[in-house]
Amino acid sequence: MSDVPDLEGLLEQAMQMQQQLMAAQDRARAAEVQGQAGGGAVKVTMTGGGEVTRVRIDPAVVDPAEVDLLEVLVLAALHDAAAKAQAVQSEAMGPLAGLGLGEGGGGGLGELGGLGGLLGDAT
Secondary structure (H helix, E strand, O other): OOOOOOHHHHHHHHHHHHHHHHHHHHHHHHOEEEEEEOOOOEEEEEEOOOOEEEEEEOHHHOOHHHHHHHHHHHHHHHHHHHHHHHHHHHHHHHHHHHHOOOOOOOOHHHHHHHHHHHHOOOO
16 A cells, blocks of 8 residues: 555545535525524524525614614624524534634625624624
């Protein structure tokens, strides 16, 4: 036997890992999560890819004298949804997450990076 690595086998493994990574990212992007605040008074639905698809506000918390409280609740619900979307991405990556392929190296949470500016750096 030779000490030369099987380059064809390594290439095949790398291609399989890339396909698994892409499939995991697609599943995570398609997943929906819901963040909430104020005991569910404000709910935000977001995809695993970070796209906010719905904001629902209980009319009982809409008080013109307390708009600042409503703003805080919306922001808190967005933070909650973003954290859940990030968890979905991490879970979807599974063992591939430790390979450094998710963030910046092929997609992953890069889509959530745009939310950082919207939500502050607390995503």
